[in-house]
Amino acid sequence: MESGSNCEVSTLLNELTQGMELAKQLKFHLNSTSSTETREMLVQKILSSYDKALLILNWNGSVEQAQPGGQAIVPLSPISVDGSPLSDDSDKGFKQDVSKKRKMLPRWTDQVRVSSENWLEGPHDDIYSWRKYGQKDILGAKYPRSYYRCTYRKIRGCEATKQVQRSDEDPSIFDITFRGTHTCMPDTHSGPAIASPEKQKQKLKQNNHHDNQKQNQSKEILESFQTNLRVNTENLDNKEVESFLYPSPSFGFMSESHASPSMFDNDNQFGNFFQSFISPASSESNYFSVSPCQMNSFGGVPVMQHSESDLTEIISANTSTTNSPILDLDFPLDPVDLDPNFPFDNPNFFP
């Protein structure tokens, strides 16, 4: 818990600091002859930062109870800045019964864009270890879909899996669908989630494998990462539940046969740890940054393992078209199933 708090605090500080920096920039641009676009963008960023800060505060206030054992994912609290109701509803997204056999694990999707402007590789990989177990060519998709599962599946029975699919249209965008939540997470430091150093290393390399040779990670990655990686919020495919929180997406790209020249690769876990905020950089798309805490709380923490099954539906996190996060969780479940307290988890694992 404390770790969670610390994380939140730092996240909060980061947001506020960022907001201040952006405000300064804006101030500067006001004097200069900058385009209104630039200013607008800055304003957006500022709003986004403060929005996040508020969100964090809000969490602390309301959902503070995250107990080490069974947490609850923090529901995205309803603080949306200028969230426009995405309301695209359509029901297609819920794959409610994604086949009953599969314990209906919570599932959500992310769209992540990795820009390779500066070489960058995409990087981010969450703190989890993923192991690829398959790849498939998907009907109409230009690129194959990769399947990953938690490395500790056997050891810890962690059932989290994810699918990574590169967008046909924009190869720099990857759709990552997470299914299930990590139960391998350490409670703060008991930590097996992040296994032994060796594993980490191995993993590292795995992640980097194809293109990686080059990049040394850490800071560089972090930096580029911060500036280049963004969560794309325009995916309209899935319109479903929108969530402001994103799980920390990790890439495990692999063989991208057609992939253009080594565009992505990964960095090490450590770098990921820092993948704090993604600062928005593009002016055209909407994105927002994600804090580690948030990500973790939603995507990776060991959420209620049993409750998972209770959630008979899939949670699909989507991005909205507006540039600010919309925190609108729409659960297809009936109230009964969904506990008022929300079975969602709370972030806690950061040391």
Place this chain on the structure above:
DNA sequence: ATTATTTGACCGCT
């Protein structure tokens, strides 16, 4: 030697 990735086979669902 161990662990991860690759890749075709297999399986269940539609």
Place this chain on the structure above:
DNA sequence: AGCGGTCAAATAAT
């Protein structure tokens, strides 16, 4: 039958 998802043997990486 076709497709998406998973398995697992072969292979690669350390």
